[in-house]
Structures are given as C-alpha cells and as structure tokens.
Amino acid sequence: MTALLPEGLRDRLPPYADAAAAIEARVLGAIRAHGYERVDPPLAEFAEALGTRLKAGALHDAVRFVDPVSQRTLAIRPDITAQIARIAATRMGHHPRPVRLSYAGSALKLRASQLSPARETRQIGAELFGLDSVAAAAEIATVAVEAMAAAGVAQPSIDFTLPDLVDALAAGPLPVAPEVLAPLRERLDAKDAGAVAQIAPDYLPLIAAAGPFAPALARLRAFDRDGTLTSRLDALAAIAATLDGRVAMTLDPTERHGFEYQTWLGFSLFGGASAAELGRGGTYMVVHEGGAEEAATGFTLYADRLVGDSPTGERRRLFLPLGTPAEDGARWRGDGWVTVAALEAGDTPEAQLCTHVLAEGAARAL
Amino acid sequence: MTALLPEGLRDRLPPYADAAAAIEARVLGAIRAHGYERVDPPLAEFAEALGTRLKAGALHDAVRFVDPVSQRTLAIRPDITAQIARIAATRMGHHPRPVRLSYAGSALKLRASQLSPARETRQIGAELFGLDSVAAAAEIATVAVEAMAAAGVAQPSIDFTLPDLVDALAAGPLPVAPEVLAPLRERLDAKDAGAVAQIAPDYLPLIAAAGPFAPALARLRAFDRDGTLTSRLDALAAIAATLDGRVAMTLDPTERHGFEYQTWLGFSLFGGASAAELGRGGTYMVVHEGGAEEAATGFTLYADRLVGDSPTGERRRLFLPLGTPAEDGARWRGDGWVTVAALEAGDTPEAQLCTHVLAEGAARAL
Structure with a gap:
C-alpha cells in the first residue's frame, strides 16, 4: 500500500x-505590515546546538540522524522559534534593537502528543528581540490579534497568564518550602482547589481569579495586598487596553502548561472552529553566545488550526473550450480568473470542477 | 559555536x-491561474513506498529514521515530485483526468552533489496527470515560461531534449548492440564526438544537431531520413510554436543527465543571474497501485535560484514616532505601508532601516 x-x-x-x-499569506502580510521581516532557517541543524535553545526534553522528540559530512548528529527542527532565537542572537546579534522577525515553516516531531496527534506542524509567527517592556508585549499581542483577523478567525479570544506569578509570590509575601513550589504550581495549573488548600491555602484565591479579563484582574488586585504584583497587573491592564474591543480577553493567572520558559507574560489564542488553541505567545529570554541574556516577546500560530477542516472559499474556474486562442485565456487570467483549458475533445467543465465556461467571449456561469 | x-x-x-x-507567491499565482490546484504532502513518508517512486538511488540520499510509532523506516523527502505522483495515483486516482496539481515546499538530502551543494532545496512546480499529448506538454511548457516571467527572470530560455531518442533510433534504423546502448547514450550526453565515432558513427550527426531551436530541429529532420522521429519532431515544433517570441529556445537532443526517467520530452529552464538551471521538466509515467501506468507532464523550479544572491526589491518602511496613535498606524498599513512603531525613546528610523518617517500626518522620505 x-x-x-x-x-x-x-x-x-x-x-x-x-x-x-x-x-x-494573509497572516504573514498582517505580520509584515508591522515591520517584521521574514527569516527562513533550515529544516535541520546540529542537534546539540539546537537542543540548547529548545525546551527541556524537546530534542528527545526530534528526528535525529548522523550527518555523513560532519559525522555529527543533526536534528530536524521540532519547533521553529528556537531557530529564530538563534538567528537573533548570532547572525543578527549586532543589528540595532529591537529586531522584529517573522517566519513560516514546517516542524517535525518524532513523537506526537495525545493532545496534538500531528507530527508535522506548520508554524507562522513573529518575534521581537531586545525589549522587555509593556509596549513590546502590547505590540506582539496586537500583531497576534491582527494575524487572527487576517486569517478570518471568528470570535477570536486571547487568554493571558502570568507564568512567574507563583515564583514572585513565593519569593515575597507568601513563602512556601522549596520542595512545595513545583507541586503547588502544578496543582494551581490543574485548578485543584483541594490539593492547593492542603499544600498552601494562601494561594487558593488565585484559582478564583480566572475568567473574563476585567473581573479576574480586579480579583487579582484585591488579592495582591502588598503590591508584589502591581507592575505585572499594570502591564496586563495596559496591554488589554490596547486590545480593547478587538478581541475577547480572559485571564488565567496560574495557567502554566507550555509556558514554563516564559518570563512574566504568556497568552493563548483561541477562536474559529478549533477547540484547541490556535497559537500562543509571551515573553522569554534569549541567550547570546558568551552567555548574555536578552528579552524577547513573540507568538506562534498553528496554521492548520487556522484553516479548520472544511475551508470555504471561492473556487471560480473558467473552462476554456478546445481551440480557445491562447491570448483569450491570457486576458481572462489577467483579469484574475483561474482558467482551465480543454486539452482534448472529451474534456468537460464539470469534470474539471469549473464554475464558468467561456462562450462567445463571455464567462457563462454553470 | x-x-x-x-x-x-x-x-x-x-x-x-x-x-x-x-x-x-508570484510563481504559484501564475501556476494557479492555469487551473493547477495546490497539494501539500508531508515532510516524511514510509521510506520503502517513497523509494518506489523516486529515481534509482535517490532513497540512498534521503534522511531516514526509524518511526517509534510504526517501527518502520521513514524518509524525509529528497524530492517532492515523487509525492505528487503518489497523490495523483492514489488519493486522487479516481478524479477525472487530466488532474492538474501544484506544490511548493522544501526537500532535504543527506548528501549534496558537487554541482548543487545545497542539501535543502525549495521546490515549486506543476504536474499534469492523465494525458500524453502535445497539448499537455505545450501547456506545461507555457506554464513554466509564465512562472519564470512571474519570478521576474531576465532572459529566460528553455532547452529541449528528447530523452528516449537513442532508444528509438536503436530500436529502428540505427541498431546497436545492447551492451553499447548505455555507453553510447552517455558519450552522446557528454558530446564526446571521438568516442561516439568509435562506438556508433551513425549517431555522430546528433551531436551537431544541438543549438538554437529552429536550425537544430532542421538538422534533426534531415538526419531522420526514414521518419522514425517524425512524431517527436512534429510535437517539438508544435510546442515551440506555442512559446514563440516569449522565451529563447534551444534543442540539445542527446542531453540525458537527470532525464533518465523522462519519456519522450525533457526540458531545462535557464535565465537570470543563475548559471545553473532554474528548473526542469518533461513527460514521464506514473505507476498506479495494481501496476497500471499513466502519462504525466510537469516541471519543477528551484526557488533559491530564482531569487539570486542579491534580491532587489522595494523596502519601504514607515517609522511611527513614539506616541503615534494606533489608528494612524492602522490607516497607513491599510494603504499598503509597512510601519515600524517606536517602542521607546531611543528608537530611530535609521536603526530600524526605515525609508520614511511619519511627520505631521505625512510620510516624509529620509
């Protein structure tokens, strides 16, 4: 078979x-309009170097092979963002900041997860390097929302999270034993109120502070009595203000899965027919050669989820009967039509899924 | 590093x-306008199945790995056309013929050749399945020429060859011993007149019948005294007539390298700054499951050679000073501009490679 x-x-x-x-193309156009220039890294890289920029364990799920040229192990990229970070930190390391880059390409995983069974994923995204500010995060969130609009996503929504929230609280007003930190984060992520009540009851209000953006933010402000979170919450409010009216917004402050490498801000994008997230983004750190770190913000959209299972779209095809002069076809194509030329006597417009037939110089609808 | x-x-x-x-995008648009619909096969397939549709030895140069799911060997595609043929023969096997498909994607090779050191190649192409006629070949050649025009290729040219020419002559008026056939083909391909004179001197005139299309065709007609080649030469003349005036044409009847799997027609595409061919195409056979064969014609362009090393192109970027209202930026983007927003006080239009600055509601050139 x-x-x-x-x-x-x-x-x-x-x-x-x-x-x-x-x-x-529409999504990339929306991203490009904000000054994000395209980069296109290769499908494969040295596995070890790529691994240093991937999330822990991600290299394990990459297709790896021995390069007969270098005798070293190469990996097919399981994710493109790590490559964009490499380019920003190395080949474009000396460009003035901020650097705005965009990309679109396929990533391949050796193993799929239960939640996303596809092993090849088409990613489209934008990354901004060299600024850790509300303005940078607001721009990236705006571009993400405009990218969803360009894709025609119905009922778009953005769900914000604060990936380092628990760390900040634990280092400040709500200390917990170091060995409790990981399970606490994990149980908060799972919204497991019973377990959180047992581990660290002071954190329980965080579970209730999830939902539509404005009331959730108000609950977080009330919870944050000593002001530990003020700068984060002000930043969130400012980002939300720039998006107001263009997208539904929610806040899930303890959502953490997949945001382990984000710094103060993370967001998931939803909408259209897909129950799964359409994409995600946030703030993170990029390591330069030599070890210096640089702040970055970006987002990735999963192209197949943007399309949905049954794409609608005009399929306007004009059948050119046998013997139609070449220049006639060229004229119709010049006017934006797709033409399908009959190449033998038996060709029919129906078999060629045509919507129109050229007859007496006009496009006759079928 | x-x-x-x-x-x-x-x-x-x-x-x-x-x-x-x-x-x-422009190349794909030109192809699409002729009714070729996009297919997008995956980066990896079962190696054995892919191998049956690749040229002999091509699987050897593919990246292969063991799939932990199926425990079978998968291969990253070293070439996309084999996958398009698979789709036409299997998943679209029952669609009315002809079937017109297009594609664009990356292919990866474990080893590069000396002539093309790139191991990742971006291919763009069109394939027409189910017709073995002059009309089909002429359409594909036309689409290839229009694709080069859409890419902005200067001085485009097409070099035709007749891949089964020697086989046809050897089976007809100019018999040679079976063991001589392969070396004869190979020496003709190399234009090695001395060796051809030794192996089969009757074939010597073929070497001279290469060059600008019209005189080369005339020499071939003169050489073809018994009419063995008439149908091929008439077909070539008809294809050339449809392209006349749109592209420079040459004929190299014994060129064979890379056309081993072509049937009666092959062509190479040249032009622009690239000394190497920009693409190639021709007629070939596709095997359906069960063993039935189907005629096909198509071409592939190598995207990187279309671009050249120093792409020229307008880079019109409008710098939005700090504090520019969001709706102002949106208006300029709506008018087709790329905008680059200042995100902090130190941002300058020069550092952001901007060509214009928004000043008093107008785009001022820098």
Whole structure:
C-alpha cells in the first residue's frame, strides 16, 4: 500500500491546501505590515546546538540522524522559534534593537502528543528581540490579534497568564518550602482547589481569579495586598487596553502548561472552529553566545488550526473550450480568473470542477 | 559555536527571505491561474513506498529514521515530485483526468552533489496527470515560461531534449548492440564526438544537431531520413510554436543527465543571474497501485535560484514616532505601508532601516 502515510503525517489536498496557503499569506502580510521581516532557517541543524535553545526534553522528540559530512548528529527542527532565537542572537546579534522577525515553516516531531496527534506542524509567527517592556508585549499581542483577523478567525479570544506569578509570590509575601513550589504550581495549573488548600491555602484565591479579563484582574488586585504584583497587573491592564474591543480577553493567572520558559507574560489564542488553541505567545529570554541574556516577546500560530477542516472559499474556474486562442485565456487570467483549458475533445467543465465556461467571449456561469 | 550550521544548510535572512517568499507567491499565482490546484504532502513518508517512486538511488540520499510509532523506516523527502505522483495515483486516482496539481515546499538530502551543494532545496512546480499529448506538454511548457516571467527572470530560455531518442533510433534504423546502448547514450550526453565515432558513427550527426531551436530541429529532420522521429519532431515544433517570441529556445537532443526517467520530452529552464538551471521538466509515467501506468507532464523550479544572491526589491518602511496613535498606524498599513512603531525613546528610523518617517500626518522620505 504505497498510499498509506505514517501516523500523524498527512497530505493536504485541494481545495484545502490552496485555502491554507491563502490564509498563511494573509497572516504573514498582517505580520509584515508591522515591520517584521521574514527569516527562513533550515529544516535541520546540529542537534546539540539546537537542543540548547529548545525546551527541556524537546530534542528527545526530534528526528535525529548522523550527518555523513560532519559525522555529527543533526536534528530536524521540532519547533521553529528556537531557530529564530538563534538567528537573533548570532547572525543578527549586532543589528540595532529591537529586531522584529517573522517566519513560516514546517516542524517535525518524532513523537506526537495525545493532545496534538500531528507530527508535522506548520508554524507562522513573529518575534521581537531586545525589549522587555509593556509596549513590546502590547505590540506582539496586537500583531497576534491582527494575524487572527487576517486569517478570518471568528470570535477570536486571547487568554493571558502570568507564568512567574507563583515564583514572585513565593519569593515575597507568601513563602512556601522549596520542595512545595513545583507541586503547588502544578496543582494551581490543574485548578485543584483541594490539593492547593492542603499544600498552601494562601494561594487558593488565585484559582478564583480566572475568567473574563476585567473581573479576574480586579480579583487579582484585591488579592495582591502588598503590591508584589502591581507592575505585572499594570502591564496586563495596559496591554488589554490596547486590545480593547478587538478581541475577547480572559485571564488565567496560574495557567502554566507550555509556558514554563516564559518570563512574566504568556497568552493563548483561541477562536474559529478549533477547540484547541490556535497559537500562543509571551515573553522569554534569549541567550547570546558568551552567555548574555536578552528579552524577547513573540507568538506562534498553528496554521492548520487556522484553516479548520472544511475551508470555504471561492473556487471560480473558467473552462476554456478546445481551440480557445491562447491570448483569450491570457486576458481572462489577467483579469484574475483561474482558467482551465480543454486539452482534448472529451474534456468537460464539470469534470474539471469549473464554475464558468467561456462562450462567445463571455464567462457563462454553470 | 551555536551559530554554525551544517554544510549545505543555511539561514535565509532579511531582505532575502521576504524577496524569496514574494517571488514564490508570484510563481504559484501564475501556476494557479492555469487551473493547477495546490497539494501539500508531508515532510516524511514510509521510506520503502517513497523509494518506489523516486529515481534509482535517490532513497540512498534521503534522511531516514526509524518511526517509534510504526517501527518502520521513514524518509524525509529528497524530492517532492515523487509525492505528487503518489497523490495523483492514489488519493486522487479516481478524479477525472487530466488532474492538474501544484506544490511548493522544501526537500532535504543527506548528501549534496558537487554541482548543487545545497542539501535543502525549495521546490515549486506543476504536474499534469492523465494525458500524453502535445497539448499537455505545450501547456506545461507555457506554464513554466509564465512562472519564470512571474519570478521576474531576465532572459529566460528553455532547452529541449528528447530523452528516449537513442532508444528509438536503436530500436529502428540505427541498431546497436545492447551492451553499447548505455555507453553510447552517455558519450552522446557528454558530446564526446571521438568516442561516439568509435562506438556508433551513425549517431555522430546528433551531436551537431544541438543549438538554437529552429536550425537544430532542421538538422534533426534531415538526419531522420526514414521518419522514425517524425512524431517527436512534429510535437517539438508544435510546442515551440506555442512559446514563440516569449522565451529563447534551444534543442540539445542527446542531453540525458537527470532525464533518465523522462519519456519522450525533457526540458531545462535557464535565465537570470543563475548559471545553473532554474528548473526542469518533461513527460514521464506514473505507476498506479495494481501496476497500471499513466502519462504525466510537469516541471519543477528551484526557488533559491530564482531569487539570486542579491534580491532587489522595494523596502519601504514607515517609522511611527513614539506616541503615534494606533489608528494612524492602522490607516497607513491599510494603504499598503509597512510601519515600524517606536517602542521607546531611543528608537530611530535609521536603526530600524526605515525609508520614511511619519511627520505631521505625512510620510516624509529620509
């Protein structure tokens, strides 16, 4: 059976693939309009170097192979953002900051997760390097929302989180024993009120401070009696103000899964027909050669989730009957039509999924 | 050194990557306008199945790995056309013919060749399945020429070859011993008149029948005294007639390298700054499950060669000074501008490679 594909890998067929390409082009156009310039790293890199920029364990899920040229192990990228960070830190390390970069490409995983069974993922994203400010985070969140709009996502929403919230509270007004920190974070992420009550009851109000943005933020402000979180909450409020009215906003301050490497801000993007998140983003640190760190903010959209399973879109195809002069076809194409030329007597517009036929110089709808 | 990349793999940086993406979009648009719908096969497939559709030995140069899910060997595609043929023969096997498909994507090789040191190649192409006619070949050649025009290729040219020419002559008027066939083909391909004179002197005139299309075709017609080649030469003449005036044309009837799997027609595409071919195409056979064969015609362009080393292109960036209202930026983006917002007091239009600054409601050139 040469038709069979490995689990988690698939063909994108007509009309899906064209719809996906059109959506990707619109998303990249929206990102580009904000000054983000495209970079395109290779499919494979030295595994060890790539691993230093991936989340812990991610290299384990990458396809690796021995390079006959260098005799070293290479890895197919399981994620593109690590490569963009490498480019910003190395080849574009001396460019004036901030550096704004965009990308679109495929990443491949050796193993899929239960939640996302696809092993090949098409990622589209934007990253801003060299600024750790509310203005930078607000710009990235704005570009993410505009990218969703460009993709035609219905009912877009953004769910904010504060990835280092528990660390900040534990280092300040609500100390916990070091060995409790990890389970506390994990149980808060799971919204397990019973366990949190046992581990560190002071943290219980955080679970209630999740939901629509404004009331959740107000609950967090009330909870933050000594002002430990003030700068974070002011930043969130400022970012939300720039997005106000353009997207539904929620706040889930203890959401942590997948945000382990984010610094003070994380967000998930939702909308359209997909129950799964359409993308995610936040603030993080990039390591330069020599060890210096640089702040960055960015987001990634998962292209296939933007398209959905049944892309709608106009498929306007004009059938050119046998013997149509070449210049006639060129004129219709010049006017934006897709033409399908009959190449033998038996060709029919129906078999070629045409919507129109050229007849007496006009496009007649079928 | 985390900045170092393996030999034959590279980052595409600004402004190259944006220029490459723009050219690719224009090329795909030209292909799409002729009714070719996009398919997008996965990066990896079962190695054995992919191997049956690749040229002999090509699987040897593919990155292969054991799939932990199926425990079978998978291969990263070293070439995309084999996957398009699979889709046409299997998942789209029951669609009415002809089926017109297009694609764009990256292919990865474990080893590069001396001639093309890149191990990752971006391919863009179009394939037409189910017709073995002059009309089909002429359409594909036309689309290839229009794709080069869409890419802005200067001085485009197309070099035709007749891959099964020697086989046809050897089976007809100019028999040679079976063991001589392969060396004869190979020496003709190398234009080694001395060796051809020794092996099979009757074939010598073929070497002279290479060059600008019209005189080369005339020499071939004169050589073809018994009419063995008439249908091929008439077909070539008809294809050339449809392209007349749009592209320089040459004929190299014994060129064979890389066309081993082509049937009666092959062509190479040249132009622009690249000395290497920009792409190639021709007629070939696709095997359906069960063993039935189907004729196909297609071409592939190598995207990086279309771009060249120093892409030119307008980089019009409008700097928005600190405090510019968000709606002002949106208005300029709506008018087609790329805007770059100042995010802190120290930002300058020069550092952000801007060409214009927004001043008193107008875009002032820098």
